[in-house]
Amino acid sequence: MRTFIKSWIPQCLWILRSPSRSFHGNNRLLTSQIISYYESINQCKKELPEYFNFASDVLDEWARLEKDGRKPANPAFWWVNDKGEEVKWTFEELGSLSRKAANVLSGACGLQAGDRVIAVLPRVPEWWLLNVACMRAGIVLIPGTSQLTAKDISYRLQASKAKCIITSDTLAPAVESVLPGSQFLKSKLLVGQGSRDGWLNFKELLVVASADHQCVKTRSQDPMLIYFTSGTTGFPKMVMQSHSSYGIGFAISGRYWMNLTPSDIMWNTSDTGWVKAAWSSVFAPWICGSCVFVHHMPQFKSEVIAETLSRYPITTFCTAPTAFRMLVQHDRLLFLSSYKFPSLKHCVTGGEALNPEVLAKWKIQTGLVIHEGYGQTETVTICANMKGTKIKPGSLGRAVPPYDVQIVDEHGAVVPAGAEGTIAVRVRPWRPFCLFSEYLDNPEKTAASVRGDFYLTGDRGTMDEEGYIWFVGRADDIINSAGYRIGPFEVESALIQHPAVSDVAVVSSPDPVRGEVVKAFIVLAPAFVSHDPEKLIHELQQHVKKVTAPYKYPRKVEFVQELPKTATGKIQRKVLKNKEWAKE
Template sequence: MNAQEGAVGAMERIAKKIAPHSLSPNLKDYDKESRAFSWEGARGQLDGLPDGSLNIAYEAVDRHLLKGRADKVAIRWLSKSGSRKDITYGQLAEDTDRFARLLTNLGLNPGDRVFSMLGRVPELYIAALGTLKAGMVFSPLFSAFGPEPVKTRLIIGEAACLITSAPLYRRKIASIRNELPKLEHVLIIDPGEDELPEGLHGLPALLSQTEADFQTVATDPEDMALLHFTSGTTGTPKGAVHVHAAVIAHHVTGQYALDLHEDDIYWCTADPGWVTGMSYGIIAPLTNATTMIVNEAEFDVDQWYDVLEKERVSVWYTAPTAIRMLMKAGKERLEGRDLSHLRFMSSVGEPLNPEAVVWSDEAFGMPFHDNWWQTETGGIMIANYASMDVKPGSMGKPLPGIEAAIVDNRNGNVTVLEEPNEIGELALRTGWPSIMRAYLNNPEKFEKCFVGEWYLTGDLAVQDEDGYFWFVGRADDVIKSAGHLIGPFEVESSLIEHPGVAEAGVIGIPDERMGEVVKAYVTLNSGFQWSEELRKELIGFARKRLGPAVAPREIEVRNTLPKTRSGKIMRRLLKARELGLPEGDISTLESDES
């Protein structure tokens, strides 16, 4: 199969002319650097702890104190209300020591799972790094999740401790608390005046009684550090396990793919509830000793441009949904702004459409550099680099140390497709330090991701004759909305809990801003009549359980849904019909929709 005419390289490539006065890119010559690279060499850029131990938080925070950076600003926090708070590396070391001590005093042990459900507030960053210092496992949850996704993740992850805010607790946790017997401690960052219900602790009071004396736990590089949840087509979400050795990849990919230099003011807009916000919104910027911006507010065109200008951001990492909204708002909104300190812009989450790349080059005088990776890969795998020409719409070339290929994957037999522009599944040769080590308590699904020495990504792609990779589509039914994966099964399961819903089939439909939005088709139980009221009731029902980020935006009714002989709903067919695409192979179709 060949890629569709025009899909690859329809737009002119953007050639790189590095201005002589500008900072020299970390990766100056892609081919040369790729040949010279070794993971052992990358490991050597980190300090490590005695006897071969390695701890992410030590590399991100403590080691900088030995290099005279105690007074350097690590985190510049911009609150929703417009105030600003600087946290130096020295202060961050102290705050995270205290937090680690607190967890230990509570009786928690290395390996225990500590979850967060917070907006982008300083406590989140302190909790993440403090947990890692204590040798415990940190798992951040996205605060726009509803109670159902939260419950599922806390149960799968066997959460022993949760850090959250009073409003989030009230809205999302209180109703599920008694279903979480393993959750021993809930820490509330803003307890207020009222007495807390039993089982909740006010974090400020606890911290005020805790000493900041803590020796970072000398974790083994293979000890579990981070747990990030991701969605598949079937079943419950999967908890991808990452280990402390992942920091080697975070650190070096931050230099190559984001061109991070020590003097950078770096802004990653991703929420740490998702893997990007952890790997590149906390770890990589700190191991590289940059000053990172944390913006609490949600997306807003002028506020974002204010941040870029006033904070003198030099490296910016954001996502296609936001870039398309900026594009829609128009170039005029940039008029009169001084963004002269901005040097490098990067994007991740879903393929950045070529129009947006070209627009950014016109609007900012430099293109967004798209890159590609997944929760499972732990770090950026394929990227466009400061020193390399950009082909708008392409995800770029594999990072030094990463071998990517397009493969034909048939029933466990993997063949590498050597010809350029052939569509196949994107595969990566295993062996880089940030690859997931397991799906927690789900070895079957984990093993399915690997054939021989290849990790299979589930994404379809092509590689062109110059070695650039191009995303084609997902190999499964997973929905990608605003850059986040949504498992249709999780949405369907929630809908059929409504007494009126017999069956549900959930797909993603294209949306110019979000990439895809969630749409559901339902059949009704007898005694229920479709009406505008019922439609709204179902939307509200799903939103309450799943949260706005996961719940369907559209629901339609059907008398029956198309199914296979084994009774599986054929989402692919629902989608083809919704979009007016060819229906493809329907030999397994047993009962059609009506």
């Protein structure tokens, strides 16, 4: 690993300093300095800086360069909605507003450094403002999706011991319904136009707040973010990330996977409650001095995506593989071809595996390649298809420094090239600084995430002789049929190539002979809805046998109107699997 890092980092810095890039003069210095942390830490020349705060050490530095005229004129933040309303902030304006917001949190809300705050908000500008304000005040932010129910909110309030909750007037009633059991909660902050008894109004408080605020001096390893993430069993775990893990950790992937510079405008469609919003809508673009573009977009709509990419000068686009699939599905190809994306030059995706068929269709329609990356709430980007490197369709790419990524067996031993195992990150004798701190209040789960010298992702995969990682599936999604281990993604990728298939999810289904078999839930393309279902099922089964190994074909097929998905468009296989096994 050390040899790989030593050879890779100088190459990164050479590319960064190349005059062919859009950095000019001192514009490149900030990102170079942050990346230099990687070089020094990975080569064990020095430790992390004792103190680090993303707001003061990164955002305020970009504001200074902006003020001195040494940064392109792009705003730091650009928000739009479908009503034509816009909000734009420079780095200097973001700094001033976030200082005022920090004073609101520390003053009216009575919060201190180290206190925890739950923020459940849609894609509104205040979410970004409060992110930075929490960093400045040393407050630990806990983002949550607007899809949370009262039960979800209650569990998060109790488990996190949050002292404040920030939400919109839409979700405020759900919060109030669980207040009797929320003994740790001290204040409630409302974002929006309305007012409610017992709630502080953020907009009103921001108007009168002072912009004079001294950033808290946070240590590199002090907690900054907590994300609730679901496991295979039990309640969601709390993943704690430090100021340095995300604040410094996205420098490499931001620059070389997302290909970001201060001249770029990046649009990531993730919901604010999911970790991908932190990755691609906060840390990676702002480390690189890029503009964060946001469309309010309460629900995913292909038309809105296409129109926005066509209308605004977005250079970098990130969305989930399922969203890309919806954009290029058979009945939308003509629709997509009617749009031109004049500024778009780079596309990335993550969160689930990308079908090679989708990759190919997007390239045909737009001329652009989708660069897939892979990571978890517990990590920054583990591996990715970096800009300028060879892309193998269906692969997650290669390891991203500082990670040493391997495929290991059940004992934690590295398996040979081509053999299936668990995707893992080496943590001994040296633990990457950008790996999560712990599962908060759950030492057993924290300990169980490590086997031998490796942190286990829980995802199954293979690695080829060139170091490319190939995703097979979640360990708990793997279908073991009569001794054959089948990854649902492989079957889905085969099915999606058939013109009858608009969308698909594959799960295991109980079988008295084989233990479990492959079952496919398929949303048909409109032109095939009236076809004979039995004949179509047979045709699809034969298609899978031809495209992939015959034993992987779906022995059961069910046509459905839609598939269960998260707010960000990821298919919820677990929902389908649970229903299927409940029939047994």
